[in-house]
Amino acid sequence: MNDEPPVLDPRTSAELAHAEIAHLLALAGVPTLAIKGPTVALWLYPDDTRSWGDADVWLPPHRMDDAVAALGGHGFTEVHPGVDHHTSEDHAVVLQRPVATTGGGEVDLHHRFPGADADPERVFAVLWGRRERTALGHTPVWVPDRSTRALLVVLNSARTTGVAQAEEDLRRVVAPDDPGGLPGVDWEDVVDLAVRVGALPALRAGLDLDPGGARVVASIPRLGAATASREWSLRSSGASRTAVRLAELRRVPPRERARRLVRWVVPHPAVMRMRDPRTVRGRGALLAGYLRRLGQGARELPTALGELRRVRRR
Known part of the structure; x- marks a missing residue:
């Protein structure tokens, strides 16, 4: 046994x-x-x-x-x-x-x-x-429910470009009904839901990644009239994290921007320990980690600003 x-x-x-x-x-x-x-x-x-x-x-x-x-x-x-x-x-x-x-x-x-x-x-x-x-x-x-699942599939695809599984999930969710039994989606209801939860720009960005998604956009006038936000255009094009962060600041209320910026530039020590294992060695190592982070951000800034300009010209 x-x-x-x-x-x-x-x-x-x-x-x-x-x-x-x-x-x-x-x-x-x-x-x-x-x-x-x-x-x-x-x-x-x-x-x-x-x-x-x-x-x-x-x-x-x-x-x-x-x-x-x-x-x-x-x-x-x-x-x-x-x-x-x-x-x-x-x-x-x-x-x-x-x-x-x-x-x-x-x-x-x-x-x-x-x-x-x-x-x-x-x-x-x-x-x-x-x-x-x-x-x-x-x-x-x-x-x-089904409409929420469809929305989450598209949003996940918009933020994980180049990931084969996310791409296949998106292809299947936007595919027309077929004899194989793939369940259909009420895209009008998905758009209603996206409006309620503030997800319309990201929904548009995700749908634009797949030919089937483009057909969905063309079939719903208010979705076709929507535009992907600068933030989600950057995310769905695989832009740098710095460029996405800068775009995020535009939708943050002015009184919140300074606090958010400080939190990004100087994150909590626990976050630093997660991102940079060298910082666990003590206060000196943590300070060195913050300096490395600031230096990396400064080096990435020109590229990020270039990515923002390219999105702005679209």
Whole structure:
């Protein structure tokens, strides 16, 4: 008799992780949407060819601390201690189990989604009102409805240009209905949703990346009249992070710009330790890390300004 536990493939392991996270956060009373991997694979890939790895869930921002505490009570720890929604501009907090389990791997707790630029609390409330129930690992899980899933696929593609999996997800979501059973999308409803959550510029940028997406744009006049923002034109063209950061400042209220700029130029020490492992050696190493960062930013600035000028001329 073999007493060794069965080895699970990554997809099964990730499905169990989603189920466990949904269960634990439901016990803690935290509203949770499972997003990305399973919601795309089980919808757009009837041929069962798309795998997924980490578990991605979306929470209301004001419940992030509750979620981290609840999962921490079950053995989950922060991959980058101190890098959370209080100290970082990142859209998710990453947790992991110190020891692999059946549903092991990393868990990304999203408090916003890049491209949906309305107030994050409002964005989650809108999507929560459209949620649907499904089952993962024989556990009830809340997931976004079809229009929301379509929107998230396009937004993800707009910010991850050149990634083969994101490109294939986009191709499938904008493909016309076919006899193979790929589910159709009500693009008018997707546009309505994008307007409500401040995602119309990013939606347009993502759709422009695929011929099928261009046909969607041409079929909906108000989408055709929309333009990708400078920020999302830069993102979807693979521009430098510095250029994207500069473009982001344009949509930040004036009173917030100085604070945001300081936070980008001199990030929290926990963020520095994540980005530059050399800074963990002490205060001197941390100071040296900040100086390296400033020097790198200064070197990248001319290229970034050139990228901004090219987008402006389009």
